[in-house]
Amino acid sequence: AVSTTIAIVTTTLPTATISGTAIVCQNDSLPVITFTGANSVAPYTFTYNINGGTDQLISSPTGANSITLSVPTNTVGPFIYNLTSVAVGSCSNPITAQSATITVNSSITPTFSQVGPYCNGASIPTLPINSINNIGGTWSPALNNVATGATPVTTNYTFTPAPGPGICASTANMAIVVHPNTTPTFNPIGPYCQDATPIALPSTSTNGIAGSWNPPTISTATAGTANYTFTPTSIDPNTCALDTTIAIVTTTL
Secondary structure (H helix, E strand, O other): OOOOOOOOOOOOOOEEEEEOOEEEEOOOOOOEEEEEEEOOOOOOEEEEEEOOOOOEEEEOOOOOOEEEEEOOOOOOEEEEEEEEEEEEOOEEEEOOOOEEEEEEEOOEOOOOOOOOOEEOOOOOOOOOOEOOOOOEEEEEOOOOOOOOOOOOEEEEEEEEEOOOOOOOEOOEEEEEEEEOOEOOOOOOOOOEEOOOOOOOOOOEOOOOOEEEEEOOOOOOOOOEEEEEEEEEOOOOOOOOEOOEEEEEEEEOO
């Protein structure tokens, strides 16, 4: 027998890392997890699980150290991708303490307390830049407090959340109504003769607005023209009633 020699190769064990931790919104574009091998010759085969579930395999292309994996965003929750081992050929190496987390947040609608209605020309407070459920953002368009026609004016305002990582808020809308001002109207009163007995001033205008007068009663003791001011007391915000003044004439006998 003739002696012979064989060569036995011992290769280094491959190592690997995982990256791609991100916070995204539900149904956003797909984030990616990246598996990267080292310390050996590609391709690498990576074993991983999601949230501790069933082992899954993914391999890098020939000659490439890395491979990416798109993560779906249609389901809300944290998804922890745990890298458990990497292999090159028959050489496998367990991996510990390597994970990447994709957190998929659900969409939140900012909520606000409704404001208004307001009267024409009234001061409308600045709309809040933070919602009741703590979403920051901005409003558009600019506030409108003008309603000079015969009908109310409704302006729709849109709240746009400020962008930021993990902020999954949708826009919100608020309609604010501004009513035109109403002037109380009355039938003509007078003129009266001096010392005549006048009627009682009406407590409600001809267009249905309740209120009170100053002075409260008509005096005919002195000849001349006297002004009487009607102040609306209606609590209906839709009336937007204004003070009005009428002149009543008393003539000498």
